[in-house]
Amino acid sequence: MELFPYRGFRPFQKEVHDAVYRGLLEEKPVLINAPTGLGKTAAVLTATLRYLLDTETSVHYVVRTRAELEPPVRELSKILNRGVDLDHVVIKSRQDMCCHSSLKKLDYLEFLAECRLLKRMGRCAYYPPREVQAPLMSVSTYVKFLCASQSCPYEYARQKMSGAQLVISTYYYVFGREHADLRDRVVIIDEAHSLFDAVTQLHSIVLSEGDLRTAYKEAKKYGFLDEAAKIYRLLTFIKRSAGAVDVGDVLGLAADLDLENAIWEITKRKTEEKVNPYTPLLLVKELRDALRGRLRYYAEVRGENLAKTLVLYPLDPTALIKESLRGVKNVVYISGTLPVSIFAESLALSDFVKLDISFSDFIPRHNYLSIIDVGVTTKFEERTEEMHLRIAERLATAINLSPGGVLAMFPSYDVMKGVRKYLKISIPHWYEGPQEVDWENLP
Incomplete structure (x- = not known):
């Protein structure tokens, strides 16, 4: 076959x-x-x-x-x-x-x-x-x-x-x-x-100051005062730190946290209260379990003031x-x-x-011109509506100046969708999607 x-x-x-x-x-x-x-x-x-x-x-x-x-x-x-x-x-x-x-x-x-x-x-x-x-x-x-x-x-x-x-x-x-x-x-x-x-x-651990603050409040509210005190010490450490931190210091603050019973009880109580049973103590447990495991991590505190975040990256x-x-x-x-x-x-x-x-090898060198536009970017953190508009304007200009067909490649479907709504071109055009174009039967 x-x-x-x-x-x-x-x-x-x-x-x-x-x-x-x-x-x-x-x-x-x-x-x-x-x-x-x-x-x-x-x-x-x-x-x-x-x-x-x-x-x-x-x-x-x-x-x-x-x-x-x-x-x-x-x-x-x-x-x-x-x-x-x-x-x-x-x-x-x-x-x-x-x-x-x-x-x-x-x-x-x-x-x-x-x-x-x-x-x-x-x-x-x-x-x-x-x-x-x-x-x-x-x-x-x-x-x-x-x-x-x-x-x-x-x-x-x-x-x-x-x-x-x-x-x-x-x-x-x-x-x-x-x-x-x-x-x-x-x-x-x-x-x-x-x-x-x-x-x-996939193996990084991210714990924000806000998550820790909520975890502390929930542990205190539901009567887990020892765990609340330990979480508060970890929160204080993050608030006072910046840049690279010693993984051993984080381990010392998180290793002896006894969270299983607290998570179970808080989840049960929230269910009885008919609210979402999620608790950020799960994130604290994830941090503790990672530090107890075999993986070696690099740790740093990012951000400023009330928006600090502890991040652990696997070293290898x-x-x-x-x-x-x-x-x-x-x-x-x-x-x-x-x-x-x-x-x-x-x-x-x-x-x-x-x-x-x-x-x-795929496209002969004389068939393309390389131009780098430093005025736009598709970096994830900079994918704003304004950036999509700027990319669309530049792309439309390139298409309208080209004597033949144009193939535009995007780094992701999300970027393509973001740019597409601002793209104004008069020539026939098609977008890749779940239903592939039948190229042989195009009008």
Whole structure:
């Protein structure tokens, strides 16, 4: 059966497909660096599923963000439409997959507390999940179908993960604190250039002055005075600190906190009071447990005055990556900006299959002009409406001055959506989304 979901390979797609399949057959890690727009996802997924069907080896495909789930899901949908019978599952965060729209407005930890309460009291109409066959066209339709079937999409996916032939998920389910069982699976890591930063973020501990102040007040209110006093000492330490701090000092303040009983009792009392049962003592417990564990951290206090935050970063993300991938059958690393040699050295990879396609290989040098505009940025903390407007104005100018077609690449779907509403252009234009454009039948 022909798995590739298109009429033929585009330039370099066949090379990507063959490199991945060869690496899997030889049981060697695969490192693919190829420009965005080449069609890596379809080529890699086709090669990996071919290997899956040949060897009955399960596959876990991971992306960094929830928006990045769409391309592999879209390509998988097309492959399934060719008659491939494959047990698959898609999973992202519990809140993103929740059928209760009102709960999506809560802070994540408040949401988790409310979710647990609804399940425990038997008041969630979608739990336990039902056994249904969810069609796959896009992530949103997948979730909507399960909700319409009265089946919690998240719990449905969690139940199916261990037995699924193909899992598509965000990084959390491979590199988070509670990762999936990956033994004897092939793992595909998309956007691999961001792996070290993503793992660092997943294992960082963040505790704000405001969270600590609320934790102190709740411990005091509900009668846990010893814990309240210890939390207050930690709060005072953060208020008086700035920059790098000694992890040992933080450990000395948090290590002997006895929080389990306090959390249980406060959660129960809040439930009886018919308020959200979340308590920020959970964050203090997370800090304590992290300091008691095997990981080594770097600690610093950021911010000023009443807005200070204690942050702990893991010192060695490489060790976390290796631990998460322990026992896997093989790994395929793919990216559009992967420094192959440095990346391989960082993970101590010596015998591997690589394919390194430069941008100038994909698009001839005489076909593009490089211009750096220092007046705009897509840094997360600076993604304001004003910035989106400025990007849109510059992009419209570039498009209107170009004699031919223009391909605009955005760092994320969120940025594209933010810019799109301000973009005013008169020529025909299309945006990538869950439903891919049929390029051959455009007017």
